[in-house]
Amino acid sequence: MHALIFIKQVPDASQVRVNYETGTLIREGVPAILNPFEAHAVEEAVRLREKIGGKVSVLTMGPPQATDALKECLSMGADNAYLLSDRVFAGSDTLATSYALYEGARKIIELEGDVDLFFAGKQAIDGDTAQTGPGIATRFGIPLITYLIKLDEVNIDKKYAIATRLTEFGQETVKTPLPAFFTVEETLNELSYAPLPWLIKAAQTEIKRLSSENVELDRNQCGLKHSPTKVKKAFTPEKRQRGETLKGTCNDLAKQASEILLPFVK
Amino acid sequence: MIDIGKKDPDKTHYKDIWVFVEQTNGEPQQVSFELLTKARELAEKLNCKIAAVSIGKSVEHIAEEAFKYGADKFYILEDEVFSDYRTEPFRDALSRILIKYKPEIFLIGATTQGRDLSGTVATELKTGLTADTTQQEIDSETGNLMMTRPTFGGSLMATIICPDDRPQMSTVRPGVFKAIPKETPQKGEVIRETVDLKEEDIVKKILKKVVSNEGNINLSFYDVIVAGGKGMGSKENFKMLENLADLLGGTWAGSRKAVELGYVPQSRQVGQTGQTVHPKLYIACGISGAIQHLVGMQSSDIIISVNKDENAPIFDVSTYCIVEDALKFIPKLIDELKQNKKIKTQ
Ligand SMILES: Cc1cc2nc3c(=O)[nH]c(=O)nc-3n(C[C@H](O)[C@H](O)[C@H](O)COP(=O)(O)OP(=O)(O)OC[C@H]3O[C@@H](n4cnc5c(N)ncnc54)[C@H](O)[C@@H]3O)c2cc1C
Ligand SMILES: Nc1ncnc2c1ncn2[C@@H]1O[C@H](COP(=O)(O)O)[C@@H](O)[C@H]1O
Numbered sequence: 001m002h003a004l005i006f007i008k009q010v011p012d013a014s015q016v017r018v019n020y021e022t023g024t025l026i027r028e029g030v031p032a033i034l035n036p037f038e039a040h041a042v043e044e045a046v047r048l049r050e051k052i053g054g055k056v057s058v059l060t061m062g063p064p065q066a067t068d069a070l071k072e073c074l075s076m077g078a079d080n081a082y083l084l085s086d087r088v089f090a091g092s093d094t095l096a097t098s099y100a101l102y103e104g105a106r107k108i109i110e111l112e113g114d115v116d117l118f119f120a121g122k123q124a125i126d127g128d129t130a131q132t133g134p135g136i137a138t139r140f141g142i143p144l145i146t147y148l149i150k151l152d153e154v155n156i157d158k159k160y161a162i163a164t165r166l167t168e169f170g171q172e173t174v175k176t177p178l179p180a181f182f183t184v185e186e187t188l189n190e191l192s193y194a195p196l197p198w199l200i201k202a203a204q205t206e207i208k209r210l211s212s213e214n215v216e217l218d219r220n221q222c223g224l225k226h227s228p229t230k231v232k233k234a235f236t237p238e239k240r241q242r243g244e245t246l247k248g249t250c251n252d253l254a255k256q257a258s259e260i261l262l263p264f265v266k
Numbered sequence: 267m268i269d270i271g272k273k274d275p276d277k278t279h280y281k282d283i284w285v286f287v288e289q290t291n292g293e294p295q296q297v298s299f300e301l302l303t304k305a306r307e308l309a310e311k312l313n314c315k316i317a318a319v320s321i322g323k324s325v326e327h328i329a330e331e332a333f334k335y336g337a338d339k340f341y342i343l344e345d346e347v348f349s350d351y352r353t354e355p356f357r358d359a360l361s362r363i364l365i366k367y368k369p370e371i372f373l374i375g376a377t378t379q380g381r382d383l384s385g386t387v388a389t390e391l392k393t394g395l396t397a398d399t400t401q402q403e404i405d406s407e408t409g410n411l412m413m414t415r416p417t418f419g420g421s422l423m424a425t426i427i428c429p430d431d432r433p434q435m436s437t438v439r440p441g442v443f444k445a446i447p448k449e450t451p452q453k454g455e456v457i458r459e460t461v462d463l464k465e466e467d468i469v470k471k472i473l474k475k476v477v478s479n480e481g482n483i484n485l486s487f488y489d490v491i492v493a494g495g496k497g498m499g500s501k502e503n504f505k506m507l508e509n510l511a512d513l514l515g516g517t518w519a520g521s522r523k524a525v526e527l528g529y530v531p532q533s534r535q536v537g538q539t540g541q542t543v544h545p546k547l548y549i550a551c552g553i554s555g556a557i558q559h560l561v562g563m564q565s566s567d568i569i570i571s572v573n574k575d576e577n578a579p580i581f582d583v584s585t586y587c588i589v590e591d592a593l594k595f596i597p598k599l600i601d602e603l604k605q606n607k608k609i610k611t612q
Contacts, residue, residue, distance in 0.1 A: 134385030228394030258602035266515035
């Protein structure tokens with residue numbers, strides 16, 4: 001079994017604050033973290049490897065600092081970590097990102113062998129687009145299973161998997177041939193603590209570098225220039241003003257509030 | 267297998283606004299009509315027509331409603347293989363139709379299905395896709411669609427354009443726009459599409475479906491939402507929020523922490539990873555007001571918040587701030603309202 005997980009390093013969105021005077025994000029001191037959804041994808045793949053054997057590779061496209069997120073995946077038990085980093089990717093939108101990751105993944109297949117299961121997070125918490133996974137799956141022309149909450153069965157010999165996903169109305173269980181592409185929910189599993197030998201092994205594992213020098217790329221599909229969407233402007237949302245604070249005892253407050261609510265009473 | 271055809275690279279050949287009408291078992295999603303309503307406003311600026319497109323086992327009966335909300339044409343693709351949503355056949359069929367008819371703008375609801383579908387179709391069409399837009403306008407100079415969306419969990423807004431590629435694609439969450447029927451609806455034209463696809467060609471099979479009874483609550487239907495957070499303390503305490511909601515003719519909801527603690531089902535979560543709502547009245551009880559919660563409710567007309575902590579960020583967006591223990595305050599409020607109701611009806 002070979003699993004490949006697309007992981008992203010993101011600023012911890014819950015700690016990003018806005019400077020309303022300048023209309024910009026305050027990013028100083030905001031830690032960069034592994035996008036929370038991918039942690040669950042790594043956990044799932046590693047558990048599967050422990051059960052049926054094989055290996056787990058992780059790939060990120062990003063700046064050199066993104067190695068931190070890759071190292072975190074290694075310490076969770078991933079076997080190989082790849083950083084795809086190059087100037088040509090700067091400013092990529094989701095279409096260009098899925099292209100870059102597709103080519104990076106093809107290189108990993110060339111180096112490490114065929115992949116049976118591809119994983120991505122449901123969405124990245126900085127951009128929240130949830131498009132990159134579906135984009136890569138489409139480029140590979142393999143079945144896509146979004147919102148994965150349970151990997152019921154994986155059969156590498158017979159090349160199929162049974163998986164449960166969330167839908168608008170509940171859940172559905174599907175059978176898909178492998179290779180297939182999964183985007184995962186946080187409820188897929190509970191993260192576990194890695195045993196010490198894995199941590200030691202992770203510290204010794206080198207992160208492999210990919211760039212336009214060793215990956216074949218069509219430059220006409222890379223970076224800002226070849227991204228169909230462009231950011232025209234960015235601004236901070238209009239801030240609502242804090243309104244009236246009601247005063248008095250609990251009884252007084254209930255009376256005042258009930259008057260405000262009276263027009264709504266059915 | 268479906269041959270999706272070859273996309274026309276000349277952007278000047280693309281015209282009209284198209285909306286994907288999502289349905290499950292023949293039941294259309296409200297968000298599709300919200301998008302048709304928005305499309306009317308955009309079409310007026312562009313002086314163009316509006317088309318709806320739907321794929322399923324049986325969808326023709328939705329035409330009437332699509333026309334009511336503004337579609338001039340309704341393209342349908344009906345076949346047994348489309349009884350249940352599956353990414354690959356829907357992606358290929360829809361891509362084929364879009365390549366054939368060349369809409370300038372294509373809008374899809376940001377539901378689980380719509381998100382799954384839009385990302386794959388945009389990749390097939392090699393065009394831009396802007397997710398979860400909350401505002402859409404036509405740039406009067408260029409005629410481009412300007413799509414504004416929150417990023418970084420709502421801390422920042424970005425206006426995105428797709429200047430050179432067509433169609434300009436965008437998803438919108440349910441409840442962001444309002445669905446308003448046309449005053450004088452006209453009967454449109456129904457156009458049937460076909461594809462050559464057999465069940466044997468589709469590799470993914472659905473083995474089992476579990477419909478959860480709470481699964482499809484649409485919070486955006488309600489004018490009043492009473493929401494609770496971790497501060498409500500227990501699942502039982504949510505009963506009082508339900509009672510309050512009943513009195514006000516609304517419904518109840520919760521923060522993500524309330525969902526995680528099992529007080530509220532996920533289907534009733536408000537916020538970045540839940541539903542976006544803009545009711546006339548939003549009452550927040552024991553909710554701190556994390557940015558991911560605020561993005562889902564801060565455009566409500568009136569916000570009343572109850573929190574023990576006077577510095578809770580929820581107060582920064584509230585019309586009325588009540589610094590009090592919600593567990594004491596809500597029962598008192600319910601009593602008051604019941605009394606007032608008696609006076610009102612006497
Ligand atoms: C990627 C991501 C996505 C997220 N998406 C969402 C989302 O969609 N929706 C969402 O809501 N959150 C979301 N969150 C979580 C969010 O960051 C907060 O953790 C969450 O909203 C907090 O919920 P809360 O306000 O109920 O709990 P807390 O933040 O713990 O606040 C509880 C509040 O209750 C008050 N309180 C306690 N007891 C009482 C009492 N007796 N009476 C009155 N007040 C009381 C406290 O003062 C406190 O302010 C997301 C987070 C991440 C990282
Ligand atoms: N630069 C990247 N490198 C690796 N994986 C990525 C990258 N961007 C997005 N992904 C993957 O795609 C998922 C969805 O991202 P997004 O489309 O940005 O919401 C993420 O959870 C990651 O698994």
